[in-house]
Amino acid sequence: MAKKAARKSSGKKSKARKKTMPLGQKLRRWVTRAGLGIACFFLALVLLYSVVNPPITHTIWSEWRRLGKVERDWVPIEEINPIMARSVVAAEDANFCLHWGFDVAAIRDALEDGGNRGASTITQQVVKNVFLWQGRSWVRKAMETSLTPVVEIFWSKQRILEVYLNVAETGTGVFGVEAAAQRNFGVSAANMTPTHAARIAAILPAPRKRSVTDPSVFTRRRAAAILQGAATIRADGRADCFED
Template sequence: MAKKAARKSGGKKSKASTSKRPLAARLRRWVTRAALAAVAFVVGVVLLYTVVNPPVTHTIWSEWRRLGRVDRDWVPIEEISPTMARSVVAAEDANFCLHWGFDVDAIRDALEDGGSRGASTITQQVVKNVFLWQGRSYVRKALETSITPVVEIFWSKQRILEVYLNVAETGEGIFGVEAAAQNNFHVTAAKLSPVQAARIAAILPSPRNRSVKDPSVRTRRRAAAILDGAATIRADGRADCFED
């Protein structure tokens, strides 16, 4: 009797372990498939946006809901003053042409300063603005870090900068340099002067708290530094990757 009971008990354990194994295997397959589907979706959207302009971003949509309207006019990079493009790069990512999405030196400097300064490249900002959302979170940062190399692989540097120049917030309810140029200087982005371009670039870190029309002393100083920086990156070749 004892032997029979032992055999029955062993049979039950065997059946239980056998039933668990297929369940675990199915779960692994579903997780793998979901991960592959997510990767395929992201790559597909990135590829689509190489030729199609992003119709809206989370930030634009959020501001539209908050304000009831937004001002945004998409223009190709050929219709944006070269000095505007150089000013933005000088202000936000001077080594834009030298890295593949992450500026290691800027990250190291930010860590040494205790995280008081930003180290996001223009590519990272494009990923955040186009594909993700604002705010600080480990989830968003992990997604941003994952998508940034994909964008660098499939988009040219010129395309990355073109998208940035059209989706960056340049004032309250204002997005892109074309809308900023028309709202602040009553000219198109193609007609911006070096000083005007530098002023727009100077407010980019905090466009809702800084003014292009009535810049503070600090903003004026930053604009002057950007003006010099734009001339420097043109002279030393750091603008070659996005200029014809």
């Protein structure tokens, strides 16, 4: 009887403790649970998209709402001319094969330049395009910084580049290099010439402001530099991680 009474007394005290839990502690518990839930959700998406192609992105959805339609044709990386992949890497992230999501040297150079140029790697851009949204905010940047190494862990470099080549905005209402090749040159991504690839890569930082078919002097010069860069990264082995 004494033991039963002791158990009942202990149970009552436990209930009393639960009832009198401070509000701050309850909030911390819910915040922790919410944070873990969000983390698990994004981890599940990262794992899913390592083998399943993302059906849509926030940017594609936004443009579809704005324009009423978008052009996008997903193609596996094996059906994209390798010069396109090399051109994109040369233009956006020459050390793509050498880092794990963040190019420290590029970040340092950008800071020394006063922040007038970007230092986002292709992996960071994939994270932003596939999992997050456009725009500048500390929340988005913090999430991008957290998700980038996770993607690098679970995706191969080839998969990262394949997704990038299919979700990157390549013109007004145009997404991916297949749609860009079809619209601008009337060919598939597999049949693009080096010039086609360099032109598309040259407009990537500002696809709504630069023209592939009527390039400015700046875009032509950038495309020429990209062609040289694509040849360089192939020669020095910086394309090995995404080419067979």
